[in-house]
Amino acid sequence: MGKLLIVGTVAFDAIETPFGKTDKILGGAATFIGLAASQFNIDCAIVSVVGEDFPKKYLDLFTQKNIDISSLKVVKGGKTFYWSGKYHNDLNVRDTLATELNVLADFNPIVPENFKDADVVMLGNLHPNIQMSVINQMEDRPKLIVLDTMNYWMDHTLKELMTVIGQIDVIAINDEEARQLTEEYSLVKAAAKIQKMGPRYVVIKKGEHGALLFHKNKVFFAPALPLDEVFDPTGAGDTFAGGFAGYLAESENISFNNLKRAVIHGSNLASFCVERFGTERIQQLDREEVNQRMDRFKELTKFDIKLK
Amino acid sequence: MGKLLIVGTVAFDAIETPFGKTDKILGGAATFIGLAASQFNIDCAIVSVVGEDFPKKYLDLFTQKNIDISSLKVVKGGKTFYWSGKYHNDLNVRDTLATELNVLADFNPIVPENFKDADVVMLGNLHPNIQMSVINQMEDRPKLIVLDTMNYWMDHTLKELMTVIGQIDVIAINDEEARQLTEEYSLVKAAAKIQKMGPRYVVIKKGEHGALLFHKNKVFFAPALPLDEVFDPTGAGDTFAGGFAGYLAESENISFNNLKRAVIHGSNLASFCVERFGTERIQQLDREEVNQRMDRFKELTKFDIKLK
Numbered sequence: 326m327g328k329l330l331i332v333g334t335v336a337f338d339a340i341e342t343p344f345g346k347t348d349k350i351l352g353g354a355a356t357f358i359g360l361a362a363s364q365f366n367i368d369c370a371i372v373s374v375v376g377e378d379f380p381k382k383y384l385d386l387f388t389q390k391n392i393d394i395s396s397l398k399v400v401k402g403g404k405t406f407y408w409s410g411k412y413h414n415d416l417n418v419r420d421t422l423a424t425e426l427n428v429l430a431d432f433n434p435i436v437p438e439n440f441k442d443a444d445v446v447m448l449g450n451l452h453p454n455i456q457m458s459v460i461n462q463m464e465d466r467p468k469l470i471v472l473d474t475m476n477y478w479m480d481h482t483l484k485e486l487m488t489v490i491g492q493i494d495v496i497a498i499n500d501e502e503a504r505q506l507t508e509e510y511s512l513v514k515a516a517a518k519i520q521k522m523g524p525r526y527v528v529i530k531k532g533e534h535g536a537l538l539f540h541k542n543k544v545f546f547a548p549a550l551p552l553d554e555v556f557d558p559t560g561a562g563d564t565f566a567g568g569f570a571g572y573l574a575e576s577e578n579i580s581f582n583n584l585k586r587a588v589i590h591g592s593n594l595a596s597f598c599v600e601r602f603g604t605e606r607i608q609q610l611d612r613e614e615v616n617q618r619m620d621r622f623k624e625l626t627k628f629d630i631k632l633k
Numbered sequence: 634m635g636k637l638l639i640v641g642t643v644a645f646d647a648i649e650t651p652f653g654k655t656d657k658i659l660g661g662a663a664t665f666i667g668l669a670a671s672q673f674n675i676d677c678a679i680v681s682v683v684g685e686d687f688p689k690k691y692l693d694l695f696t697q698k699n700i701d702i703s704s705l706k707v708v709k710g711g712k713t714f715y716w717s718g719k720y721h722n723d724l725n726v727r728d729t730l731a732t733e734l735n736v737l738a739d740f741n742p743i744v745p746e747n748f749k750d751a752d753v754v755m756l757g758n759l760h761p762n763i764q765m766s767v768i769n770q771m772e773d774r775p776k777l778i779v780l781d782t783m784n785y786w787m788d789h790t791l792k793e794l795m796t797v798i799g800q801i802d803v804i805a806i807n808d809e810e811a812r813q814l815t816e817e818y819s820l821v822k823a824a825a826k827i828q829k830m831g832p833r834y835v836v837i838k839k840g841e842h843g844a845l846l847f848h849k850n851k852v853f854f855a856p857a858l859p860l861d862e863v864f865d866p867t868g869a870g871d872t873f874a875g876g877f878a879g880y881l882a883e884s885e886n887i888s889f890n891n892l893k894r895a896v897i898h899g900s901n902l903a904s905f906c907v908e909r910f911g912t913e914r915i916q917q918l919d920r921e922e923v924n925q926r927m928d929r930f931k932e933l934t935k936f937d938i939k940l941k
Contacts, residue, residue, distance in 0.1 A: 534842035548854040626934035
């Protein structure tokens with residue numbers, strides 16, 4: 326059984342989509358990553374920080390899912406990181422309405438002793454210095470370090486971000502971020518440039534259009550499952566990352582063929598995430614419905630062509 | 634050997650992309666459709682109209698590709714349909730700089746006698762009354778009628794368009810057009826609504842993000858091949874349609890499994906189209922490079938997951 330260490334935000338989200346609106350609900354990158362990863366047979370811990378306003382029921386949820394939260398620090402008198410966003414009719418576009426860092430402003434991640442030998446480290450989207458601090462606390466070089474980041478860090482802390490990118494094995498970013506990071510329009514060229522920066526594997530997330538995995542001169546494409554209802558895209562990218570990293574921690578195999586499977590597992594779990602607000606859907610997943618949907622993924626791109 | 638009848642524009646295009654600019658070059662929906670379809674072992678004819686300014690070398694090109702142009706009317710003293718467009722850095726967005734209908738304004742399509750029993754009819758993007766006129770001239774109901782159209786006809790001639798949609802078997806439109814036609818954001822719901830309008834099969838083209846094929850409650854996804862260079866997207870959708878219709882005319886099998894293959898053949902040929910300006914690349918394709926690229930398509934989405 327492999328060990329997965331997750332660092333990332335645990336947060337309150339308030340979300341508005343064309344289909345409805347929420348008050349403050351459970352959110353944050355590490356939350357979605359952890360809930361997705363908990364589908365796999367692994368030891369898993371979250372390193373993060375919340376305020377005293379963070380409900381005990383959410384902490385209990387992590388514990389029920391067998392997620393180690395001994396390094397999820399609760400700051401006395403502090404307030405939990407809060408994000409609010411509104412999606413347009415085109416769910417690919419969103420406005421941020423509010424970002425309150427609160428306790429996240431002084432977050433100093435402490436890796437639990439029993440996870441300093443984790444097999445896989447999943448660095449959720451955060452300040453690159455926090456991500457680097459986690460890497461530096463590992464006793465053994467993990468088998469695989471996976472990085473998520475975003476355009477904000479490219480704009481404001483590019484030097485620090487490049488240091489992290491030089492230390493990791495897999496980067497998972499969206500198409501626009503890959504283009505910004507490399508100044509290449511072609512994703513094939515962008516992925517080649519990123520591999521020269523450090524990561525052996527480049528995952529380019531395209532939301533409803535699926536995800537691409539690049540390694541050397543090879544490429545793999547995982548579609549997103551076309552859904553009847555897309556309700557709220559919040560957390561889909563993190564759920565993808567959690568499924569990806571969770572599967573790799575369980576299987577302890579980092580070949581290209583196994584990373585393909587990891588991308589499919591990530592896409593499969595992400596397809597559930599968007600069907601309800603926030604974590605609602607992925608809190609309640611059972612193995613059977615996950616497996617049934619995997620069968621639909623297999624059918625989705627299957628064809629046989631015999632060339633003459 | 635099946636018969637494919639194509640109706641659509643034969644035109645001059647002038648194109649500007651971030652990578653270069655052309656004078657008037659060979660363009661038009663029927664041109665791309667015909668050149669793509671000529672990759673298959675079929676009898677193929679184009680019904681269209683051009684002016685006296687249309688160069689003989691272009692007519693000769695069609696003839697060399699074994700495309701019957703006896704119903705490609707050359708109007709004495711007339712000028713060929715002309716379109717000019719400019720693509721932005723994001724190649725998914727383009728501005729139309731000029732549209733001169735010229736001889737297309739009075740186009741009255743005449744189906745050649747020897748193609749009134751065509752197996753497959755490919756209706757390229759045109760006024761729906763012209764498309765309907767072609768359907769009405771067929772002596773036998775074709776095995777398959779494929780329709781391309783665009784938002785312009787939804788805005789201006791919806792009633793006429795709906796009459797055509799009620800008569801055809803496959804509609805091939807892009808995601809925005811599918812959403813406009815049905816007022817459904819979810820492509821799954823949009824495809825279900827369109828099937829109720831007439832077509833048994835719905836193909837939704839998503840450009841660099843691939844294409845979806847819907848039939849009853851089944852769905853198939855064909856990725857677009859990630860390319861080093863995307864030079865000019867003009868004609869990619871028509872090349873896709875030509876490969877799709879050409880393969881179906883050759884194989885004379887309209888099962889869902891065979892339509893999947895047709896979508897892949899279309900995507901494969903479209904991936905060549907975008908690598909050069911206009912028809913440059915697809916004029917010169919040889920069977921070997923087409924087959925080699927098909928192998929890359931097969932690899933692109935292949936994975937094996939065994940569930941416990």
